[in-house]
Amino acid sequence: MGMTMEAEREHLAASRAALARMLDLARHRVATGAQVAGDRYTAETLGRMLKSYAKELAEEPDGPLYFGRLRFADAPSAGDHSGQAYYIGRRHIADEAGEPMVIDWRAPVSRTFYRASARDPQGVQVRRRYGWRDGELTGFEDEHLWRGQDIASRIVTEEIERPRVGPMRDIVATIQPDQDDLVRADLDESVCVQGAPGTGKTAVGLHRAAYLLYTHRRRLKRDGVLVIGPNPAFLRYISAVLPALGEVDIAQRTLDQVIARRPVTGTDSEAAAAVKHDPRMAAVLSRALYARLGEPAGPLVVPEDSARWRISERALGRLVGEVWEESLPYGIARERLRARVVGLLQRQAEARGYAPGAAWIQRMGRSRPVRDFLDRVWPSVRPEDVVATLLRDPSTAADGILTPTEQEAILRRGGRRSAADLLLIDEVAGLINHPESYGHIIVDEAQDLSPMQCRALARRSTHGSLTVLGDLAQGTAPWAATSWAEQLTHLGKPKAQLVTLTAGFRVPGAVLALANRLLATLDVDVPPTQAMRTDGTVRVRQADDLRAATRQAVREALGHEGSIGVITDEPFTPPDDRVTALPARLAKGLEFDHVVLVEPAGLHPRLLYVALTRAVSRLDIVHRRPLPPAIQPTPLQN
Numbered sequence: 001m002g003m004t005m006e007a008e009r010e011h012l013a014a015s016r017a018a019l020a021r022m023l024d025l026a027r028h029r030v031a032t033g034a035q036v037a038g039d040r041y042t043a044e045t046l047g048r049m050l051k052s053y054a055k056e057l058a059e060e061p062d063g064p065l066y067f068g069r070l071r072f073a074d075a076p077s078a079g080d081h082s083g084q085a086y087y088i089g090r091r092h093i094a095d096e097a098g099e100p101m102v103i104d105w106r107a108p109v110s111r112t113f114y115r116a117s118a119r120d121p122q123g124v125q126v127r128r129r130y131g132w133r134d135g136e137l138t139g140f141e142d143e144h145l146w147r148g149q150d151i152a153s154r155i156v157t158e159e160i161e162r163p164r165v166g167p168m169r170d171i172v173a174t175i176q177p178d179q180d181d182l183v184r185a186d187l188d189e190s191v192c193v194q195g196a197p198g199t200g201k202t203a204v205g206l207h208r209a210a211y212l213l214y215t216h217r218r219r220l221k222r223d224g225v226l227v228i229g230p231n232p233a234f235l236r237y238i239s240a241v242l243p244a245l246g247e248v249d250i251a252q253r254t255l256d257q258v259i260a261r262r263p264v265t266g267t268d269s270e271a272a273a274a275v276k277h278d279p280r281m282a283a284v285l286s287r288a289l290y291a292r293l294g295e296p297a298g299p300l301v302v303p304e305d306s307a308r309w310r311i312s313e314r315a316l317g318r319l320v321g322e323v324w325e326e327s328l329p330y331g332i333a334r335e336r337l338r339a340r341v342v343g344l345l346q347r348q349a350e351a352r353g354y355a356p357g358a359a360w361i362q363r364m365g366r367s368r369p370v371r372d373f374l375d376r377v378w379p380s381v382r383p384e385d386v387v388a389t390l391l392r393d394p395s396t397a398a399d400g401i402l403t404p405t406e407q408e409a410i411l412r413r414g415g416r417r418s419a420a421d422l423l424l425i426d427e428v429a430g431l432i433n434h435p436e437s438y439g440h441i442i443v444d445e446a447q448d449l450s451p452m453q454c455r456a457l458a459r460r461s462t463h464g465s466l467t468v469l470g471d472l473a474q475g476t477a478p479w480a481a482t483s484w485a486e487q488l489t490h491l492g493k494p495k496a497q498l499v500t501l502t503a504g505f506r507v508p509g510a511v512l513a514l515a516n517r518l519l520a521t522l523d524v525d526v527p528p529t530q531a532m533r534t535d536g537t538v539r540v541r542q543a544d545d546l547r548a549a550t551r552q553a554v555r556e557a558l559g560h561e562g563s564i565g566v567i568t569d570e571p572f573t574p575p576d577d578r579v580t581a582l583p584a585r586l587a588k589g590l591e592f593d594h595v596v597l598v599e600p601a602g603l604h605p606r607l608l609y610v611a612l613t614r615a616v617s618r619l620d621i622v623h624r625r626p627l628p629p630a631i632q633p634t635p636l637q638n
């Protein structure tokens, strides 16, 4: 039988008690861990592990402990779960005997919660969804899948339509089947999601990170998971989602933060930036680096006591050739060459009856003649020097690759370093040594990455996989991608599966109608968004005094619940902390319950598309100059 509300409350109380007990136990272990473990190193590792476990558990002890329950039918199609019932929540909770009271949403059985339907019940008799308010259970809703009952869930609808306040939240309770496919794709599989605005790309990416860590905990704790977002404001906006899912150890950064080895001290002209972000720069930089190699000049002679070890110029040339053939990173190749040279010396010594040991080998490797030889033939270099030299005189490395005008554009006399220069330095550093590689990288707004930025990510995921999220229609960087196939090639994952999402969970129908009209003018081949919501309002007001009209629109918006975003290039002082003023460029990836868009006339059409699609409930357009044609009200609308 189904459980009554009273029974549900009892189960909730018992689950809370169980969680409290788990938390106590974890804290106790943190306190005593040091004494239990044998040596100090183990004690420290154990302590850190337990602390992070206690922290994970404590993240949200009073929050909703679960959002659903699956009751399986007493039937063969339910397999091992026949006749069983499971609560599904954000984290695993077990009773004193170790019996599960709540199952983690990432566990294999939980998948059924997201996938089962009336048409394909997958053994589920009843799927129950719980309603919560302020941490208290308010009710539930049953779908009798076994009987073929297919209801439009009120709880799901309310969750999607709720007014937005504050930072982004998790969507574990309402992940949709096609989103679930992406969240649970294999770790070894790289995926690329082309998703219209508000289709849940960011949400999917973050839940995928949490899923992968749960499923491959050991491997990914070692190799690391990295989330890349377009700017610090975006990262702040999404920062609470993973901790709410119990994951506190995932790095969330901008790409600039990942590659920054030095502070930025200069800026580039548009022309210079365009060249520096161009994939041909990779070839130029490689040439600039390898131009440092030299030729052996004469034999190598190492005198030692009464002996003199000697390698002829020809033999040296042969060694260099062999090392070159191995295509190792520059810095590793230099050490390989040193080892080869010493190896030859060692054989000579052995042939003459010596028995050289490790100390001898080390001494030879550091001997003056060997160092001089290496410094001449395969000198050690600093990436920043390679880039500085190149920019002072691009011609040697760039002739035949960049045009004279392009070379002129990147020519720099001073010592200032731009953001793009850091990218070039990172590229060279990547030629010298393998950078730290991650087990999995999730990259959001990936359409805006330049080819050179893609390469920076590619070299950090040579042994790992990628989740690439973006929307070609929202590409606004000068080098924005126009094709995913090409972008994925730059990212080093040309075979990644491309999945398209079109079901929009953010933007309501009325606003999408406008945005989708604009889409046709954006010069990209992507399908329009299908609104999951039929509500929403659009208001367009022309005013001579833009400032006054904006203030008025914000005043009215404050009469509603939820956040308000004023998208404008003009300075605007927010009258309330629910209001954020920002230029369209920085609105990417964010959402506001109410958007006031000021003077869209000057905006690039793609930025306009981004701005329009930030609205969750209401959109106000305030303008003085005529509206861009694509969003002028049609006679039918007015």
Ligand SMILES: Nc1ncnc2c1ncn2[C@@H]1O[C@H](COP(=O)(O)OP(=O)(O)OP(=O)(O)O)[C@@H](O)[C@H]1O
Residues within 6 Å of the ligand: 159, 160, 169, 170, 171, 174, 175, 176, 179, 195, 196, 197, 198, 199, 200, 201, 202, 203, 204, 471, 474, 505, 506, 588, 589, 590, 591, 613
């Ligand atoms: N299955 C879902 N259930 C409830 N809400 C959802 C679901 N999927 C997405 N959302 C909500 O829809 C909104 C948009 O999601 P998200 O920001 O991930 O979209 P996006 O595709 O990254 O958008 P953009 O292209 O504009 O950056 C968020 O508020 C998110 O919580």
